[in-house]
Amino acid sequence: MNKIIDQPRRRPELPTHELTVVDSFNLHTGMRRVLFDTAAFDYIPGQDLVLMLPLKDGTLGRRHYTIRHRTEQGRISIDFVMHGEGAGPRFARNAESGQKVQAKGPRGRSWLREGFTNYLICADETGLPAALHIAESKDQYQQIQLVLEVQNESWKVPVLDIGVSVDWIFRNDLPPGPNNLLRDHVARMTLPPSCMAIVMAETSNTRSVRHHLIERGFTKESIASEGYWRPGRIGGHDHVEE
Numbered sequence: 001m002n003k004i005i006d007q008p009r010r011r012p013e014l015p016t017h018e019l020t021v022v023d024s025f026n027l028h029t030g031m032r033r034v035l036f037d038t039a040a041f042d043y044i045p046g047q048d049l050v051l052m053l054p055l056k057d058g059t060l061g062r063r064h065y066t067i068r069h070r071t072e073q074g075r076i077s078i079d080f081v082m083h084g085e086g087a088g089p090r091f092a093r094n095a096e097s098g099q100k101v102q103a104k105g106p107r108g109r110s111w112l113r114e115g116f117t118n119y120l121i122c123a124d125e126t127g128l129p130a131a132l133h134i135a136e137s138k139d140q141y142q143q144i145q146l147v148l149e150v151q152n153e154s155w156k157v158p159v160l161d162i163g164v165s166v167d168w169i170f171r172n173d174l175p176p177g178p179n180n181l182l183r184d185h186v187a188r189m190t191l192p193p194s195c196m197a198i199v200m201a202e203t204s205n206t207r208s209v210r211h212h213l214i215e216r217g218f219t220k221e222s223i224a225s226e227g228y229w230r231p232g233r234i235g236g237h238d239h240v241e242e
């Protein structure tokens with residue numbers, strides 16, 4: 001009898017790109033945008049890059065950041081949540097024109113799957129760049145309901161696209177982290193019968209939205225969910241698939 005050996009899940013090596021900083025500026029106090037020039041590569045709106053960012057000890061650390069936008073000339077923008085003194089915010093604060101950054105990717109499955117016309121997208125600040133890019137790139141037949149958990153009103157941006165509705169949820173005095181805001185909001189929503197959901201937020205919040213949707217009859221295949229950050233985690237991403 002053949003012996004079945006469990007192989008560890010191997011992922012293909014992602015292509016590497018060299019990004020060159022062109023400019024950086026605050027969108028508001030909580031979010032800073034960095035513009036990069038890079039050679040052209042294909043990606044799907046919602047996908048991210050793994051940036052190799054300088055750490056305090058002089059080594060490089062892997063951090064996931066979403067491609068927020070790309071111009072026809074190939075210039076990309078990335079929006080950094082300025083949550084503290086991590087490698088991401090530190091890089092965005094100090095980024096200088098001409099500075100080089102290695103990036104691997106694109107990667108990720110947070111994008112509009114075919115076979116649906118209705119989509120629910122739930123995100124916190126870290127998933128906001130993906131949520132907005134996806135909404136801006138949808139076709140005229142696709143309908144998107146965005147549910148966006150952010151700190152306060154200063155995070156609100158106009159979302160003008162036809163076929164997109166937005167519910168903003170403000171934490172106000174509550175710090176970012178595990179809470180029930182996204183799940184409780186979705187629980188109060190009426191959702192169309194055939195709908196795909198994309199959930200991109202703090203890991204436990206992503207998980208509780210996913211579990212709620214499964215209880216409501218969503219199939220696992222109709223949900224793309226990923227933990228974008230978690231208190232105590234350094235870089236990385238959490239699979240939320242159960």
Ligand SMILES: Cc1cc2nc3c(=O)[nH]c(=O)nc-3n(C[C@H](O)[C@H](O)[C@H](O)COP(=O)(O)OP(=O)(O)OC[C@H]3O[C@@H](n4cnc5c(N)ncnc54)[C@H](O)[C@@H]3O)c2cc1C
Nearest residue numbers: 064065066080081083086087088229231232233234235237
């Ligand atoms: C697929 C994917 C796409 C992402 N896209 C973006 C994006 O476009 N923009 C973006 O800003 N982030 C994005 N993130 C989240 C980002 O990768 C994490 O927040 C990452 O930890 C940031 O690195 P850091 O150096 O700031 O902090 P780290 O050194 O990784 O973390 C230090 C500590 O800071 C805390 N922390 C981390 N992130 C946050 C936060 N957002 N709010 C509060 N506390 C936090 C945690 O306690 C953590 O242990 C994405 C994540 C994934 C998986």
